[in-house]
Amino acid sequence: MDKVGDRRPAVEENRSSEEDVRSQSMVAAVSCPAAATARLTLPGVMDSEGRVDESRLRLYIFKNGGVSPSERGLAWRFLFGMYSCSSTALERSLLQEQLMVRYQVMKRKWQQLIPSAVRMHLNNSDAELVAAVQYFDQRQAQAQQQTLDLSEEVRERLAFLELQAQILFERVTLDEEELQEAVRIIDKDVPRTNRDLFYYQGEISGNLLVLRDILITYAAFHPEVSYAQGMNDLCSRFLEVLDCEVDTFWSFSRYMEKFSKDFRADGLHRKIELEAALLKVLDPELYAHLATDSMENFTFCHRWLLLGFQREFEHSDALRLFEILSCDHLELISQQVERARYQERLAQNISAEDSPESELQAINTDFTFELFICAAILLENREVLLQCQDDAQLIRFTSSLNGRLDLSGTLKKAEQLFYNYCRSCSWDDVNGQCRENKSKEEDFLYQLRCLFLLK
Structure with missing residues (x-):
């Protein structure tokens, strides 16, 4: 009809x-x-x-x-x-x-x-x-x-x-x-x-x-x-x-x-590529499963990213999430983390020759918080997704989430993923050490926790 x-x-x-x-x-x-x-x-x-x-x-x-x-x-x-x-x-x-x-x-x-x-x-x-x-x-x-x-x-x-x-x-x-x-x-x-x-x-x-x-x-x-x-x-x-x-x-x-670029094919394709790249960092096994020939485009995330998860959460929660995504707070944090990371390297007197990029990955500031929200949803439903064998099953699964997702749990998971991602890019974390003479306020990871409002 x-x-x-x-x-x-x-x-x-x-x-x-x-x-x-x-x-x-x-x-x-x-x-x-x-x-x-x-x-x-x-x-x-x-x-x-x-x-x-x-x-x-x-x-x-x-x-x-x-x-x-x-x-x-x-x-x-x-x-x-x-x-x-x-x-x-x-x-x-x-x-x-x-x-x-x-x-x-x-x-x-x-x-x-x-x-x-x-x-x-x-x-x-x-x-x-x-x-x-x-x-x-x-x-x-x-x-x-x-x-x-x-x-x-x-x-x-x-x-x-x-x-x-x-x-x-x-x-x-x-x-x-x-x-x-x-x-x-x-x-x-x-x-x-x-x-x-x-x-x-x-x-x-x-x-x-x-x-x-x-x-x-x-x-x-x-x-x-x-x-x-x-x-x-x-x-x-x-x-x-x-x-x-x-x-x-x-x-x-x-x-x-x-x-507006998100409503063009090239813009949305770029966002989906970033989501795939982020998932590859966070969960290589799940990425490998979803990146098969039949599911390589992550198109099942299309509506989530285009409309800011408008239908996946209860309506009032969806409005709250839209505000949180639009305030760009965590995107600003990633830029601060990158600056702090650079200062940490200077303080350690580490040169580019002493520390090749392969040893310390750069923070991808294109990984916006909405991508971590998407990743949190995927990881929360990891076992179900691993059982999906084609795009049709993925679409049926994502459609079944409409209005059923818990915002508080999803936010907590996404914030933790974001924090761990930035933490893994810090010099202190890679080397497993901090300068003994640094105060708590000077400690990079302490500042990172404060920025994320984590205890």
Whole structure:
């Protein structure tokens, strides 16, 4: 049986006038005003004027295994770069208006280019989503009315910002043919976004239409990336947490600046190669089994690495893991370890001739923490994996893990793997000795344990 997005869509009447298009984009003006986040704080990492200590934020996220749900929306706006950590609360309120207006202008540009794409073409068999459209339209009408109630001063300021945005984007040329193809794929994928989440159930399933607009706007203004399958699930995570169309667009866009390559074949292939290389170091026997001709590509890890283990853990745990992976705390540690390793060699007066590289392996800083999470899952299920004989069995096994993995246990295992890997690359560990005159605070392995928060 065909899936929802594969059947012939029911044609809906499209509103194509500029005024209607403009009113739809104004939903952002009231759905997530700057004041909504300006009142929030992050204890311990934010000063009295609202500036955030970035290193403390990243450590705070890692040390606490994520942030509380009440802190998550604000923390993500800093973590993913929508807000500069050096900005004050007052500066962010002004930035919010600018980002809101820019998004509206960008969204309106593609809507005017392809009026038929303004409204999603729905399959009438998806009754829940069809009903949600009515709620979505009502919400837009309410937002439009609220914008009319803004003070004259605010409307004048927004009008000036809109003029600036129009000048900024008028030189951007959109590829209509490529964008239409992106819209076609998005309209198939969006209804398939996890509908078990409360955020997409009942009448609020109209949030799927908000997700759609964000994805189309991103594809329109990032033609080098456009849209690829899986982006809907990733962007959905941002929309659920931030609960704001504008903020989701900008946070998702900043995230994709770093990870868009993962949605290209070469980028993901590179990540899978790194996972295989790491497993070869950690467990040569398991690597040799999985690297046979029939399983050499480690493709069963594809979804884990692409979506940050979104479906392998219970939903709230998956959000926490996404925060932990995104804080880059352990990646920073690996760089510190490499520097400490170099200093240790200098202190021992060891030259390159005295210590060939074969004697002391270099730390591969490309081994990010997500790869250790993946390795922890593989090693935890080592015996089962050794019994798998082909890709089909592997895929069935990995599918059986959906929502069943324990985050605390997996994190503990991954951290230990990361620690042991860095430890094995230290000069003290290889030589089995430390300088007798070193204090505890100077000891390399002690510092490494502290960085990992291990006892």
